[in-house]
Amino acid sequence: MAPMRYFDEVEADGILPMTERRQVALFVTCLVDAMRPRIGFAAIEALEAAGCDVAVPEAQTCCGQPALNSGDRQDAAALARNTIRALEEYPFVVVPSGSCAGTIRVHYPEILADDPVWGPRAEALAERTWEILAFLDQVCGWRPQGVRLPVTAAYHDSCAGLRELGIKAQPRRLLRAVEALQLAPLAGEETCCGFGGTFCVKYPAISNAITDEKAAAIEASGAELLLAGDLGCLMNMAGKLHRRGAGVRAMHTVEVLAGMGDGPAIGEEA
Amino acid sequence: MNAGFKLRAAEALADPLLKVAVERTAGTAEAKRATAVAAFDAFEAARTRAAAIKDHVIAHLGHYLEQFEANAIAAGAQVHWAETADDACRIVVDLCRRAGAKSVARSKSMLGEEIGLPHALAEAGIERVETDLAEHIIQLAGERPSHIVWPAMHKTREQVSDLFRARHAEPHAEETITAMAESARRHLRTAMLGADVGISGANFLVADTGAVCTVTNEGNAELSVVPPRVHIVTAGIEKLVPSMDHAIHLLRMLARSATGAPLTQYTTFYTGPKRARDLDGPEEMHIVLVDNGRTKMRDEGLAEMLRCIRCGACMNHCVVFRQIGGHAYGGTYPGPMGAVLTPTLDGLAASRDLPQACTMNGKCQEVCPVRIPLPTLLRGWREKSWREGLEPVSTRSAVRLWAWVARRPWLYRLSARMAVRAMCLFGRRWIAAIPLAGAWTRHRDLPAPQGRTFMDQYRRRQR
Numbered sequence: 001m002a003p004m005r006y007f008d009e010v011e012a013d014g015i016l017p018m019t020e021r022r023q024v025a026l027f028v029t030c031l032v033d034a035m036r037p038r039i040g041f042a043a044i045e046a047l048e049a050a051g052c053d054v055a056v057p058e059a060q061t062c063c064g065q066p067a068l069n070s071g072d073r074q075d076a077a078a079l080a081r082n083t084i085r086a087l088e089e090y091p092f093v094v095v096p097s098g099s100c101a102g103t104i105r106v107h108y109p110e111i112l113a114d115d116p117v118w119g120p121r122a123e124a125l126a127e128r129t130w131e132i133l134a135f136l137d138q139v140c141g142w143r144p145q146g147v148r149l150p151v152t153a154a155y156h157d158s159c160a161g162l163r164e165l166g167i168k169a170q171p172r173r174l175l176r177a178v179e180a181l182q183l184a185p186l187a188g189e190e191t192c193c194g195f196g197g198t199f200c201v202k203y204p205a206i207s208n209a210i211t212d213e214k215a216a217a218i219e220a221s222g223a224e225l226l227l228a229g230d231l232g233c234l235m236n237m238a239g240k241l242h243r244r245g246a247g248v249r250a251m252h253t254v255e256v257l258a259g260m261g262d263g264p265a266i267g268e269e270a
Numbered sequence: 271m272n273a274g275f276k277l278r279a280a281e282a283l284a285d286p287l288l289k290v291a292v293e294r295t296a297g298t299a300e301a302k303r304a305t306a307v308a309a310f311d312a313f314e315a316a317r318t319r320a321a322a323i324k325d326h327v328i329a330h331l332g333h334y335l336e337q338f339e340a341n342a343i344a345a346g347a348q349v350h351w352a353e354t355a356d357d358a359c360r361i362v363v364d365l366c367r368r369a370g371a372k373s374v375a376r377s378k379s380m381l382g383e384e385i386g387l388p389h390a391l392a393e394a395g396i397e398r399v400e401t402d403l404a405e406h407i408i409q410l411a412g413e414r415p416s417h418i419v420w421p422a423m424h425k426t427r428e429q430v431s432d433l434f435r436a437r438h439a440e441p442h443a444e445e446t447i448t449a450m451a452e453s454a455r456r457h458l459r460t461a462m463l464g465a466d467v468g469i470s471g472a473n474f475l476v477a478d479t480g481a482v483c484t485v486t487n488e489g490n491a492e493l494s495v496v497p498p499r500v501h502i503v504t505a506g507i508e509k510l511v512p513s514m515d516h517a518i519h520l521l522r523m524l525a526r527s528a529t530g531a532p533l534t535q536y537t538t539f540y541t542g543p544k545r546a547r548d549l550d551g552p553e554e555m556h557i558v559l560v561d562n563g564r565t566k567m568r569d570e571g572l573a574e575m576l577r578c579i580r581c582g583a584c585m586n587h588c589v590v591f592r593q594i595g596g597h598a599y600g601g602t603y604p605g606p607m608g609a610v611l612t613p614t615l616d617g618l619a620a621s622r623d624l625p626q627a628c629t630m631n632g633k634c635q636e637v638c639p640v641r642i643p644l645p646t647l648l649r650g651w652r653e654k655s656w657r658e659g660l661e662p663v664s665t666r667s668a669v670r671l672w673a674w675v676a677r678r679p680w681l682y683r684l685s686a687r688m689a690v691r692a693m694c695l696f697g698r699r700w701i702a703a704i705p706l707a708g709a710w711t712r713h714r715d716l717p718a719p720q721g722r723t724f725m726d727q728y729r730r731r732q733r
Binding site: 028030032033034035036037038040041056058059060061062064066067068069070071072073075076078079082086159160162163164190191192194195196197199200201202203204205206207208209210211212235236238239240242243266267268269270 | 276279280283589590593594626627628629630631632633635636649651652653654655656657661665666669670672673676677679682686689690698699700707709710712713714715716717718719720721722723724725727728
C-alpha cells in the first residue's frame with residue numbers, strides 16, 4: 001500500500017481519521033516565551049484539540065536565527081546542536097513561527113552539513129519539525145470546532161513561512177472554519193513587512209519606510225484584526241499601526257484558532 | 271562607504287520624488303512580469319532549464335571560451351582577453367586610438383560601467399556619446415545609472431523634460447513622452463552617425479557561432495555599432511551560451527523577467543564584421559572578453575551568481591531597493607544582485623553594509639529567472655564579514671554574549687525572566703521609549719511583555 005499522504009486526505013474531506021494521539025514537542029520560540037506567552041498556550045490548546053499530547057522540553061531556548069543571520073556561524077551551530085539535543089526524542093516538533101521552524105527545517109541541515117555526527121541528527125529533526133498552522137492543517141487535518149469570532153481580518157504571509165516552508169493555503173483553510181470571521185483581501189499580502197530580525201534595528205530608517213507602507217496597506221484593507229504566523233512580524237506591524245494611531249488590532253493566527261480571539265490583542269492588557 | 275551607505279540611504283528616503291520615480295518603473299515592471307509569467311507555459315521548468323544552461327557553461331567555461339574565440343575569429347572578428355577592469359579599458363582605449371577615433375557611440379552596457387569605461391575614455395580625451403535613451407539622460411545629468419535595466423529610473427519624466435529643454439538644441443515643444451523621445455532622437459541620431467567607433471556590451475556570446483547578441487528596445491545598439499568603421503564589444507566571460515537554442519531560451523526568460531514583454535523590440539546577433547557582400551557594417555569587429563573577478567567568484571563559492579542574466583527582477587521586487595533606489599548601494603550594480611557582486615568588485619570592507627541591509631525575505635530568489643539563491647549568497651558575505659572582524663564590536667559582543675547565555679537553558683530562563691520584568695517597568699501595554707531599543711521605538715511602539723515568561727507560567731500550571 002502506498003504511504004498515507006496527508007495532503008490528499010486533507011483535500012478530500014478536511015479531517016484525517018485519527019488512530020492514536022500524536023506526541024508533540026512544542027518549541028515555544030524565544031519571542032513568544034518573553035513577549036507573548038499567550039501564543040504558546042493557544043498552541044497547546046489547538047494541538048490538544050487536534051489530538052496531540054503536547055510536551056514543552058525544558059532545555060529549549062532560541063533556535064539561533066539571530067546568530068545565523070548575523071553571520072556568526074559558530075554560535076549558530078552551537079545553538080542548533082542545543083536545540084537538536086532538546087527536541088530530537090519527540091516524533092513531532094511544532095513551532096508557532098514560520099521563521100524559527102524554517103531555521104530548524106531548512107538551515108540546521110545546512111549549518112551542520114559537514115558534521116558527520118550532527119548532520120544526520122539535524123536532518124532527522126528537520127523532517128519532523130513543523131510550523132504550527134501547517135501541522136494542524138496538513139498533518140492533523142484539524143479544523144477549529146465551534147469557534148466563533150465576528151471580525152474582519154487581514155492575513156499577512158510572513159516571508160520565511162511563505163517562501164521557506166510553503167505556508168499559504170493552510171492558515172486560510174483553517175481560518176475559513178472560524179464562524180463569522182471574514183478575511184479581507186490585503187494588497188501586498190506577500191510583501192515583507194520590514195522586520196527582518198536584526199535588520200529592523202540595524203537599518204531602522206529603511207525598515208521604517210517599508211513598515212509604513214505595509215501599515216498603510218493594512219489600514220486600507222478595512223480589516224479590524226491583523227493575523228499572521230510570526231510574532232516578530234506581528235510586533236513590528238502592530239507597533240507601527242499603534243504609532244500611526246490606526247485602530248487595527250493584531251494577534252497570532254493560532255490564538256484565533258484556539259478560541260482565544262476575543263482576548264487581548266498585541267499591546268492590550270489581559 | 272560604510273557610513274556612506276546609511277547616509278545615502280537616508281538621503282534617498284528623504285527624497286519624495288525618488289520614491290515616485292522608483293515606484294512608477296519598478297511597480298509597472300512587477301505587474302507586467304506577473305502577467306507575463308502567468309501566461310508562460312511551465313515557467314518554473316523554464317527557470318530550472320535556464321539555471322542548468324548557465325551552470326553547465328560556468329562549469330565548462332574554458333571549453334566554451336575557446337570554442338567562442340575560434341568561431342568569432344573564423345567569422346572575421348578579433349578577440350582580446352582582459353583579466354582586470356584596467357586591462358579591459360586599456361584594450362578598448364588602444365583600439366579607439368588605433369582607429370583614430372575622436373568620438374565613440376556607446377550602447378548601454380553594465381559591464382562598461384563595471385570596468386569604468388566612461389571614465390577611461392574621458393581620460394583618453396575621446397568623446398563618448400551614450401545612445402541608450404536612459405544613458406543619454408544620465409550623461410546629460412552627469413550621473414551614474416541607478417538600475418541595470420533602466421539606468422535613469424531615479425528620474426521622473428518631469429525632471430527629464432527640464433533636462434532636455436536645457437541641453438538639447440531643438441527640444442520638445444509639447445510636454446508629451448513622444449515629443450521628448452523625438453527630441454532625444456534628433457539629438458542622438460546625428461551623434462551616432464558621426465561616430466568613428468561603436469562600443470556595445472553583450473547579452474549573450476554564442477559559442478558555436480561566435481555571435482554576439484544584444485537586446486534593446488530603442489534599436490540604439492544597432493545604430494551605434496553598424497555605421498562606424500569599428501565595432502568594439504566588451505563582455506563578461508559569463509555571458510557565454512553553448513548555442514543559439516540556449517540563447518533563445520534565455521532571451522525568453524530575460525525579457526519577461528525584466529519588463530514583462532515577450533521579447534525586446536530589437537534582438538540582434540552580430541557575427542563578425544562586414545563581409546564582402548554586405549551593404550553595410552563595420553570594417554573591424556573586436557570582442558574584449560573580461561574576467562574582472564569572475565573566475566575567482568566561480569572558485570570561491572559564488573558560481574551561482576555567474577548565472578545572472580542582468581534582468582533586474584531581483585531589485586524590482588526588493589523591498590529595500592524600492593525604498594532607497596539604486597544609487598544608495600554605491601556600486602555599479604544595485605539591489606540584491608548588486609549586494610552580492612559589489613563586495614567582489616569593490617571589496618567587502620568597503621561594502622559590508624550591502625549584504626546586511628536585507629530582510630532575508632527571499633522574494634528576489636523567488637523571481638530570479640535563473641534561480642540564484644541570493645539570500646544564501648548574501649548570508650555567505652555576512653559570514654565572511656563576521657569571520658574577518660568587519661562587523662562592529664557592539665554587534666559582535668551582543669550576539670556572542672546572547673548566544674553564550676542561550677546555550678545555557680537555566681541561565682537563559684533567568685535572563686529572560688529579568689529582561690521581561692525590566693521591560694514591564696516601562697509600560698503595561700505599549701512602550702514608546704526604552705533604553706537599548708531606540709532603533710525600534712524611534713519609528714514604532716513596542717508592545718509590553720505580557721508579564722511572566724511562557725516557561726514560568728507553564729511550569730506553574732504543571733505543578
